Each structure stands twice: as C-alpha cells, then as structure tokens.
Amino acid sequence: xxxxxxxxxxxxxxxxxxxxxxxxxxxxxxxxxxxxxxxxxxxxxxxxxxxxxxxxxxxxxxxxxxxxxxxxxxxxxxxxxxxxxxxxxxxxxxxxxxxxxxxxxxxxxxxxxxxxxxxxxxxxxxxxxxxxxxxxxxxxxxxxxxxxxxxxxxxxxxxxxxxxxxxxxxxxxxxxxxxxxxxxxxxxxxxxxxxxxxxxxxxxxxxxxxxxxxxxxxxxxxxxxxxxxxxxxxxxx
Amino acid sequence: xxxxxxxxxxxxxxxxxxxxxxxxxxxxxxxxxxxxxxxxxxxxxxxxxxxxxxxxxxxxxxxxxxxxxxxxxxxxxxxxxxxxxxxxxxxxxxxxxxxxxxxxxxxxxxxxxxxxxxxxxxxxxxxxxxxxxxxxxxxxxxxxxxxxxxxxxxxxxxxxxxxxxxxxxxxxxxxxxxxxxxxxxxxxxxxxxxxxxxxxxxxxxxxxxxxxxxxxxxxxxxxxxxxxxxxxxxxxxxxxxxxxxxxxxxxxxxxxxxxxxxxxxxxxxxxxxxxxxxxxxxxxxxxxxxxxxxxxxxxxxxxxxx
Numbered sequence: 001x002x003x004x005x006x007x008x009x010x011x012x013x014x015x016x017x018x019x020x021x022x023x024x025x026x027x028x029x030x031x032x033x034x035x036x037x038x039x040x041x042x043x044x045x046x047x048x049x050x051x052x053x054x055x056x057x058x059x060x061x062x063x064x065x066x067x068x069x070x071x072x073x074x075x076x077x078x079x080x081x082x083x084x085x086x087x088x089x090x091x092x093x094x095x096x097x098x099x100x101x102x103x104x105x106x107x108x109x110x111x112x113x114x115x116x117x118x119x120x121x122x123x124x125x126x127x128x129x130x131x132x133x134x135x136x137x138x139x140x141x142x143x144x145x146x147x148x149x150x151x152x153x154x155x156x157x158x159x160x161x162x163x164x165x166x167x168x169x170x171x172x173x174x175x176x177x178x179x180x181x182x183x184x185x186x187x188x189x190x191x192x193x194x195x196x197x198x199x200x201x202x203x204x205x206x207x208x209x210x211x212x213x214x215x216x217x218x219x220x221x222x223x224x225x226x227x228x229x230x231x232x233x234x235x236x237x
Numbered sequence: 238x239x240x241x242x243x244x245x246x247x248x249x250x251x252x253x254x255x256x257x258x259x260x261x262x263x264x265x266x267x268x269x270x271x272x273x274x275x276x277x278x279x280x281x282x283x284x285x286x287x288x289x290x291x292x293x294x295x296x297x298x299x300x301x302x303x304x305x306x307x308x309x310x311x312x313x314x315x316x317x318x319x320x321x322x323x324x325x326x327x328x329x330x331x332x333x334x335x336x337x338x339x340x341x342x343x344x345x346x347x348x349x350x351x352x353x354x355x356x357x358x359x360x361x362x363x364x365x366x367x368x369x370x371x372x373x374x375x376x377x378x379x380x381x382x383x384x385x386x387x388x389x390x391x392x393x394x395x396x397x398x399x400x401x402x403x404x405x406x407x408x409x410x411x412x413x414x415x416x417x418x419x420x421x422x423x424x425x426x427x428x429x430x431x432x433x434x435x436x437x438x439x440x441x442x443x444x445x446x447x448x449x450x451x452x453x454x455x456x457x458x459x460x461x462x463x464x465x466x467x468x469x470x471x472x473x474x475x476x477x478x479x480x481x482x483x484x485x486x487x488x489x490x491x492x493x494x495x496x497x498x499x500x501x502x503x504x505x506x507x508x509x510x511x512x513x514x515x516x517x518x519x520x521x522x523x524x525x526x527x528x529x530x531x532x533x534x535x536x537x538x539x540x541x542x543x
Contacts, residue, residue, distance in 0.1 A: 007410070009411075010411040010534075014531075014534075021527060097526060097527060098526065101529075105533070105537055108541060123541065
C-alpha cells in the first residue's frame with residue numbers, strides 16, 4: 001500500500017510537469033484535472049485507517065470539483081471567448097519543461113533540509129508538494145493567456161493540498177475543505193473575469209493589460225504619451 | 238566469456254532480423270492486411286548481398302567505410318549486453334559508458350558517410366540525426382544511471398541481473414518505472430521508429446535515418462539493415478532485462494522467457510507505430526527532452542531512497 005502511495009505521488013509530479021510542458025491548453029487543463037483527481041484518491045489512502053462518511057464525502061467532492069468541475073468551467077470559458085488563440089508564451093514549453101525538472105531537483109534538495117516533526121506516510125510527499133508548487137508558479141509566470149495562469153494557480157493549490165496530506169491527522173479535514181472551497185471560488189471568479197476581459201478587450205493576453213486605457217482608446221492625461229490632444233479650453237497654435 | 242554467453246550472442250546475431258519481421262507483421266495485422274512474411278528481412282539481406290554496389294564519384298573511402306564500421310560497432314556493442322540472465326560476453330566495471338560510446342561511433346560513421354556523398358538530402362538527414370542524438374543521449378544515460386543507483390552496480394551484467402529484483406519490490410520501484418519509460422522512448426528514437434522517424438516513408442523531406450542511407454546499395458545496404466536490426470535487438474534486450482529481472486531455475490526457461498519478452502517488445506513497438514503518426518520536428522525534440530526529464534526524475538527518486 002505504501003508502494004501505491006509512492007506511485008500516485010510520482011503520477012502527481014508527472015502530471016504537473018506534463019501540464020507545464022504541453023503545448024496545447026486543452027492538454028494542460030486535462031492534466032491539471034487528472035492531478036486533482038489523483039490527489040482526491042490520495043486523500044482516501046492517507047486516511048485509510050480511520051475512514052468515515054465525512055472523509056469519503058470530502059474525497060468525492062474533491063475529485064468531483066477538481067477533476068470535473070474546474071475543467072468544465074475552464075472549457076466553457078474557452079468556448080465563450082473569442083480571443084486568446086495564438087499568443088506566444090514568454091518562454092517555450094520545452095524550456096519550461098527543463099525548468100520544471102530543475103525545480104524538481106531543487107524541491108528534492110530542499111525537502112531533505114526540511115524534515116517534518118511528525119512521521120509522514122511517505123518520504124516523497126514533501127518533495128512532491130514543493131515541486132508541484134514550483135510547477136504551478138512557473139506555469140503562472142510563463143504563459144500569457146489568463147486560462148493558463150488560472151491553471152498555474154490550480155497547480156499551486158494542488159501542491160499546498162499535497163503538503164497537507166503529509167500532516168494527516170494533525171490537520172483537521174475542515175481545513176482541507178476550506179482549501180477546496182477557496183480553490184473552487186477562485187476558479188469560478190477567475191472564469192467570470194476572463195469572460196469579461198475578453199468581452200471588453202477581445203483578447204485574454206495578460207501582457208497587453210498593463211497600461212490604462214480610456215473608453216475611446218486613449219490613455220488619459222497625464223499618463224499618456226507626449227502627443228496628446230490639447231486640453232479642453234486651449235486653442236492650438 | 239563463457240560458453241553460455243557465446244551461444245546466446247550467436248543466437249542474437251541469427252535472430253535479430255526476426256524482430257523486424259514481428260514488428261512489420263504486427264503493423265500489418267493492425268492495418269487489416271496479411272503483410273510480409275516473418276523472414277522478409279532475411280530474404281532482403283540475401284538479395285542485397287548478391288547484388289553489386291554502385292559508388293558515386295564524389296564519395297571517398299569514408300562512404301565505403303561507413304556501413305562496415307556501423308555493422309562492426311553494432312556487433313561489438315551487442316557483446317556488452319547481458320541476455321537471459323547470463324553474463325555478457327564482455328563485461329567490466331562501468332561498461333555502460335563503453336556501450337553508449339560504441340553506439341555513438343556507429344551513429345558518427347553513418348553521419349559522415351552521409352555527408353560524404355555531397356548531397357543536400359543526406360546532409361539534412363545527418364543534421365537532424367545529430368540534433369536528435371544530442372537529446373537522446375542524456376536520456377539514455379540518466380535512465381541507466383537511475384537503474385545503476387537502484388541496483389548498486391555500474392556494470393551492465395551485474396546491474397541487470399538479480400540485484401534489480403529487490404529494486405522492483407523495494408522503495409525505488411517508481412524510479413524503475415520511469416527509467417523503463419525513458420529507455421523505451423530512447424529506443425524509439427535510436428532505431429528510427431515512429432513517432433520520431435517513419436521507417437516506411439517515401440518522402441525525403443520527412444526522413445531522418447532513411448535519408449542518411451539513401452545512396453548505399455548492394456552489400457553496404459545489407460550491412461546497414463543488419464546493423465540496425467542488431468541495434469534494435471540490443472535496446473530490446475536492455476528493456477527486457479530491466480523489466481524481467483527474476484531468475485527462474487533453469488537456463489532454458491530463462492532463455493524462453495527472454496525470447497518471449499523480446500517478442501512482446503517487438504509487438505509493443507508495432508502497436509505504437511500503428512497507432513501514432515510521426516511527430517513534427519519540434520515535437521520530436523520535445524518528446525526526447527521529456528524522456529530526459531523522466532530520466533532525471535528517476536535519478537532523483539533513486540537518490541532519495543539512499
């Protein structure tokens with residue numbers, strides 16, 4: 001059974017790296033969803049000595065929301081928007097994958113310096129959680145489209161959830177439910193925001209959202225460039 | 238170098254083209270055809286050996302040496318690989334580095350023979366082969382390093398023997414699964430199989446390995462065909478040795494299990510080839526870098542066990 005936990009944790013890492021290195025948004029969404037589902041199964045395995053109805057409902061909710069609900073929201077958001085098709089990320093997916101692997105090595109090194117005060121189910125939980133957090137942050141930073149940034153956030157939360165698995169017993173399941181609710185609400189709100197951004201600007205390229213623009217497309221004085229219209233009341237010349 | 242290992246090596250030299258027959262038959266069955274006979278590769282070799290070779294006037298001795306050195310290197314590399322849990326014919330500490338070096342020599346001579354023709358297409362194939370090889374080599378080394386860390390020895394014979402059996406049931410099993418996946422991807426890359434390269438393509442623009450050997454004919458082509466069959470057998474033998482590290486009692490049962498494993502590997506390659514198309518150039522390099530990442534993860538997991 002411990003071997004199964006190790007295998008599932010390895011699968012979590014692979015799905016995180018896969019989400020980081022894949023070239024298409026649909027693949028990324030599915031891998032993040034699969035990672036969430038695997039974490040739900042791990043939740044059941046970690047608490048297998050004291051299974052209660054409470055725990056089974058929590059795991060089912062976890063798998064349902066992370067494995068089905070969030071990808072459904074994101075796919076629906078993708079269909080509703082028109083923009084965001086061909087923006088290039090800040091860094092290619094191959095380089096992202098290599099950085100993810102480097103982050104994995106750093107996570108393993110860090111985890112050996114951070115021994116947990118209580119014995120955990122597997123010595124892999126801390127490195128896997130750190131590496132998933134790093135993968136999530138990398139994905140958040142590298143990609144320009146808002147959907148991939150949301151996926152980076154989802155990976156980040158998955159990493160935090162994995163870390164809470166290490167402290168099984170010390171962390172009450174109420175806290176885990178809180179994390180789950182936080183994740184769901186955040187993705188829901190971000191989905192709505194993405195739709196609204198696209199409706200307003202016809203794209204979801206976050207790098208183009210850095211400057212303030214007025215309704216008519218001008219940047220209002222004094223923030224704009226030198227060649228502004230004359231302020232009202234001044235005569236040119 | 239025991240009698241047992243010599244007999245196994247001779248058997249490998251005889252049976253290597255049969256793997257190609259199994260792969261082609263699997264692809265034919267999946268495609269709804271009857272396909273070539275199992276022994277087609279042997280018939281092709283026999284036909285090619287009886288023909289004369291034609292050499293272009295722009296080529297030098299390198300072009301004639303390429304296939305010969307390639308075959309010799311493949312045969313020498315096979316001597317280092319243990320089969321059916323017998324010792325390899327030649328083994329010493331850290332001989333896996335020599336294995337990678339000899340395979341690299343084979344690839345180098347194929348490439349310079351291709352460049353020697355002075356034709357643009359062969360040069361294109363050589364440059365593509367160089368890029369893919371530069372990404373497949375780290376994956377190969379990392380996967381073998383992970384297996385060596387788990388089994389505790391760097392010599393191929395002892396690494397792939399009984400020491401690995403404890404590794405599969407121990408804490409490092411995830412590392413071994415990842416190493417096997419990385420070796421499988423490297424095997425597809427080194428032997429010019431889909432999804433890296435299509436061995437049946439007729440379009441020169443999409444070839445990698447085929448275009449390098451486009452100008453060879455007659456016995457040279459036979460040497461190249463046989464050399465690539467030996468290389469395929471070599472990688473499949475490595476894979477089988479890692480996946481099935483358990484000894485049965487008798488040598489004959491070991492050999493039977495080994496041959497069965499090789500047939501299964503050939504069928505899996507045939508199924509992979511039938512179910513996928515060749516990837517675009519950028520994606521093949523991406524796939525090989527993923528193989529390196531798998532290897533790196535395997536090494537990290539194997540180190541974590543220590």
